[in-house]
Amino acid sequence: MNDETLKLLKELDRKALWLASWMIHNANHVRENVDGLKVGGHQASSASLATIMTALYFHVLRPEDRVAVKPHASPIFHAIQYLLGRQAVDKLRDYRGYKGAQSYPSRTKDADDVDFSTGSVGLGVAQTLFASLTQDYVRAHGFGHDRPQGRMVALVGDAEMDEGNVFESMLEGWKQGLRNCWWIIDYNRQSLDAVVREGLWARYEALFRAFGWDVVILKYGALLEAAFARPGGGALRSWIDSCPNQLYSALVFQGGAAWRKRLTDDLGADAAVMGLIGELSDEALAQLMTNLAGHDLPTLIDAFGRIDHDRPVCVIAYTVKGHGLPFAGHKDNHAGLMTTAQMETFRHAMNIRPGHEWDRFEGLSVPAEDLQAFLDRVPFAQGGPRRFRAARIEPPAELKLAIQPEMSTQQGFGALLNELGREPSAFSDRVVTTSPDVTMSTNLGPWVNRRGLFAHQEMADIFKSERIPSTLSWEFSPQGQHIELGIAEMNLFILLSALGLAHSIHGERLFPIGTLYDPFIERGLDALNYACYQDARFILAGTPSGITLSPEGGAHQSIATPLIGLAQDGLAAFEPAFVDELSVVLAFAFDYIQRNGEGEPSERTWLRDETGGSVYLRLSTRPIEQPQRTMTPELRQGIIDGAYWMRRPGPNCQVVVAYTGTVAPEAIQAVGLMAEDRRDVGLLAVTSADRVNAGWTAASRARERGLAHARSHIERLLAELPPSCALVTVLDGHPATLAWLGAVIGHRTRSLGVEHFGQTGSIPDLYRHYGIDANAIIAAAQAVAPGRPIRYLKAL
Numbered sequence: 001m002n003d004e005t006l007k008l009l010k011e012l013d014r015k016a017l018w019l020a021s022w023m024i025h026n027a028n029h030v031r032e033n034v035d036g037l038k039v040g041g042h043q044a045s046s047a048s049l050a051t052i053m054t055a056l057y058f059h060v061l062r063p064e065d066r067v068a069v070k071p072h073a074s075p076i077f078h079a080i081q082y083l084l085g086r087q088a089v090d091k092l093r094d095y096r097g098y099k100g101a102q103s104y105p106s107r108t109k110d111a112d113d114v115d116f117s118t119g120s121v122g123l124g125v126a127q128t129l130f131a132s133l134t135q136d137y138v139r140a141h142g143f144g145h146d147r148p149q150g151r152m153v154a155l156v157g158d159a160e161m162d163e164g165n166v167f168e169s170m171l172e173g174w175k176q177g178l179r180n181c182w183w184i185i186d187y188n189r190q191s192l193d194a195v196v197r198e199g200l201w202a203r204y205e206a207l208f209r210a211f212g213w214d215v216v217i218l219k220y221g222a223l224l225e226a227a228f229a230r231p232g233g234g235a236l237r238s239w240i241d242s243c244p245n246q247l248y249s250a251l252v253f254q255g256g257a258a259w260r261k262r263l264t265d266d267l268g269a270d271a272a273v274m275g276l277i278g279e280l281s282d283e284a285l286a287q288l289m290t291n292l293a294g295h296d297l298p299t300l301i302d303a304f305g306r307i308d309h310d311r312p313v314c315v316i317a318y319t320v321k322g323h324g325l326p327f328a329g330h331k332d333n334h335a336g337l338m339t340t341a342q343m344e345t346f347r348h349a350m351n352i353r354p355g356h357e358w359d360r361f362e363g364l365s366v367p368a369e370d371l372q373a374f375l376d377r378v379p380f381a382q383g384g385p386r387r388f389r390a391a392r393i394e395p396p397a398e399l400k401l402a403i404q405p406e407m408s409t410q411q412g413f414g415a416l417l418n419e420l421g422r423e424p425s426a427f428s429d430r431v432v433t434t435s436p437d438v439t440m441s442t443n444l445g446p447w448v449n450r451r452g453l454f455a456h457q458e459m460a461d462i463f464k465s466e467r468i469p470s471t472l473s474w475e476f477s478p479q480g481q482h483i484e485l486g487i488a489e490m491n492l493f494i495l496l497s498a499l500g501l502a503h504s505i506h507g508e509r510l511f512p513i514g515t516l517y518d519p520f521i522e523r524g525l526d527a528l529n530y531a532c533y534q535d536a537r538f539i540l541a542g543t544p545s546g547i548t549l550s551p552e553g554g555a556h557q558s559i560a561t562p563l564i565g566l567a568q569d570g571l572a573a574f575e576p577a578f579v580d581e582l583s584v585v586l587a588f589a590f591d592y593i594q595r596n597g598e599g600e601p602s603e604r605t606w607l608r609d610e611t612g613g614s615v616y617l618r619l620s621t622r623p624i625e626q627p628q629r630t631m632t633p634e635l636r637q638g639i640i641d642g643a644y645w646m647r648r649p650g651p652n653c654q655v656v657v658a659y660t661g662t663v664a665p666e667a668i669q670a671v672g673l674m675a676e677d678r679r680d681v682g683l684l685a686v687t688s689a690d691r692v693n694a695g696w697t698a699a700s701r702a703r704e705r706g707l708a709h710a711r712s713h714i715e716r717l718l719a720e721l722p723p724s725c726a727l728v729t730v731l732d733g734h735p736a737t738l739a740w741l742g743a744v745i746g747h748r749t750r751s752l753g754v755e756h757f758g759q760t761g762s763i764p765d766l767y768r769h770y771g772i773d774a775n776a777i778i779a780a781a782q783a784v785a786p787g788r789p790i791r792y793l794k795a796l
């Protein structure tokens with residue numbers, strides 16, 4: 001790098017820090033602060049990473065690289081994009097405001113091509129690892145060779161390294177042969193609350209090396225290195241090396257005079273050291289002592305340039321939190337904000353005239369044309385758009401399957417995928433399944449037998465070659481279409497997040513399907529939420545679910561997952577009872593996950609169906625009798641819209657049983673038993689509480705906004721009922737999932753479900769115990785639809 005370039009980069013470094021600071025100051029002081037909440041964290045954290053990000057974005061990164069920027073560096077990221085001409089000034093002015101630049105980098109809400117969202121610490125870090133794996137998967141399958149391979153880069157806060165999911169992903173990365181992944185740790189030795197433990201860097205180093213990563217430690221900048229080479233330099237280096245983090249931080253905050261006093265106290269007897277620091281003014285001494293590598297452009301650029309292999313790399317870059325700002329190093333600086341007076345001082349130092357704070361080329365020490373010419377050549381900005389659009393791939397219109405008289409939805413799921421795997425096709429060749437060590441027990445086995453497991457290298461199944469009978473062939477190859485993960489559920493969701501963004505990040509559409517035991521969704525819930533927030537597209541099968549896997553007991557039962565399905569944005573949740581329903585839902589899902597999000601809500605359902613999203617299937621291992629019926633277009637639509645009449649209520653209907661999922665036999669039986677004593681009983685199959693609920697909410701809102709005729713699917717279904725009719729709802733999950741049905745029109749409602757869990761036993765034992773069997777349904781009907789006693793009701 002020549003001096004000219006270095007000068008320009010230094011200018012950009014300062015400028016980015018100024019803009020980030022001004023954004024924050026503007027958000028707090030200039031623009032009325034509407035929510036009363038001051039920006040916390042962003043100022044000091046942005047300053048900590050400013051130089052590293054300058055080196056990366058203006059010099060090191062290539063258009064094909066993708067980056068996860070640590071959450072609190074959002075302002076510096078937006079400032080850099082603005083300098084590159086990729087972000088509008090209005091977004092900066094409205095930072096943290098309505099539709100302005102986001103507080104934490106957001107793929108979905110920001111306009112300046114955030115590659116990976118961050119915010120919940122640790123998740124963005126792991127996302128880069130799985131994005132890298134996805135890149136390899138895509139290329140191994142013969143896709144995307146017309147584009148260069150990128151490096152997946154994470155800018156990691158040192159406290160972020162405390163998150164367990166980071167380590168879980170490292171272990172998985174090692175197993176999967178991770179490549180092209182850089183994690184750059186902003187080692188400022190500060191977290192949100194305090195200064196971190198001594199010597200953490202050594203733990204990181206050992207850890208990363210153990211997992212096969214290259215570790216680059218960047219501690220001192222060029223000024224300090226030069227000083228170390230001089231007489232007295234050795235002693236100075238030893239002093240800094242052994243200086244506790246707390247003391248170092250405190251001295252950084254206190255400045256030059258404090259450095260001098262402390263060094264004199266400790267090393268006063270060493271004339272060479274005293275000579276060395278004696279030449280320097282207080283200001284120059286402070287500059288020297290804070291000249292850590294993470295703030296030294298030549299050191300950074302040199303180090304990044306030396307990485308000449310595709311093994312994963314961890315860079316531990318020493319920095320000062322709040323570097324260059326008045327609260328640098330102070331342990332309380334996380335929420336530190338610059339006062340108006342401090343901003344004024346900074347403005348003078350930057351040579352910026354009042355009213356010109358946002359101008360890109362204001363106050364430069366280099367000619368604007370030179371800077372513009374440099375920006376025009378920045379490699380990162382040479383590519384076209386960073387988001388690809390992969391063409392839609394036609395899924396099969398129907399998924400065919402011979403349905404046995406008795407089946408579970410989980411069996412049906414395995415059988416449907418088995419059918420899908422039979423023939424190669426443009427569609428099925430892009431299906432990729434994954435599971436955290438529950439591939440067999442979630443019925444992915446037949447599919448895996450057909451399509452094999454993915455790995456960089458072929459690995460034979462010795463059991464097969466030794467002719468030992470086994471139902472599963474466990475053969476790995478670069479063509480395999482199943483990614484087997486270790487048990488960590490966080491990894492499952494982050495991998496789904498990466499595979500589910502392949503169309504946008506790598507330009508190639510994949511159809512990711514992940515399976516796990518339903519209760520363990522809660523283990524990975526934050527990562528699931530993260531995947532949805534990034535608008536990744538995948539299908540998730542949670543199976544088995546509820547208390548229905550009864551003998552397994554509490555450790556494997558799920559109650560809350562239907563509510564997660566209902567509430568999780570970006571995830572359409574279905575709980576089919578029968579395999580023909582599942583087949584319809586799965587075919588719909590393959591289409592739905594490809595929709596691109598620009599349409600209006602459907603006038604029929606008021607669902608945002610054009611927007612698309614991911615799909616969650618809550619399945620069961622309970623074999624139940626399958627209905628013998630023809631799949632009419634109307635039935636198909638009802639299943640997709642979320643509900644249909646299994647038994648249409650008559651005009652004098654007194655009670656309707658609405659059920660979801662695997663308790664269908666109980667609901668059917670209860671309705672049969674009640675029929676003699678309650679007139680015109682109806683049976684409503686709810687295949688997606690989520691979708692009928694969302695449609696109802698949206699239609700209600702549309703009416704309030706003046707669209708008087710808006711009606712959602714569930715409103716039309718329930719409008720058939722007389723006002724005096726009562727509802728009994730039931731599912732193997734939390735009763736609140738369907739309880740709201742009573743509010744749609746105002747029918748009296750009793751909701752059955754599971755609120756407490758943990759018992760082992762047979763299905764009849766547990767359904768009786770928790771009150772979701774046929775008798776409990778009848779008892780509830782008797783209570784909400786009083787009339788003559790229902791004769792089949794037994795004492796509870």
Ligand SMILES: Cc1ncc(C[n+]2csc(CCOP(=O)(O)OP(=O)(O)O)c2C)c(N)n1
Pocket residue numbers: 041044045046048070071072119120121156157158159160161188190191192321334
């Ligand atoms: C999962 C999660 N827990 C807690 C937080 C709140 N939080 C934000 S940043 C942070 C620590 C920041 O420390 P570090 O990563 O070292 O960044 P620095 O502040 O040094 O820039 C915490 C606890 C969060 N964003 N996500």
Ligand SMILES: [Mg+2]
Pocket residue numbers: 157158159186187188189190191321
């Ligand atoms: Mg930190």
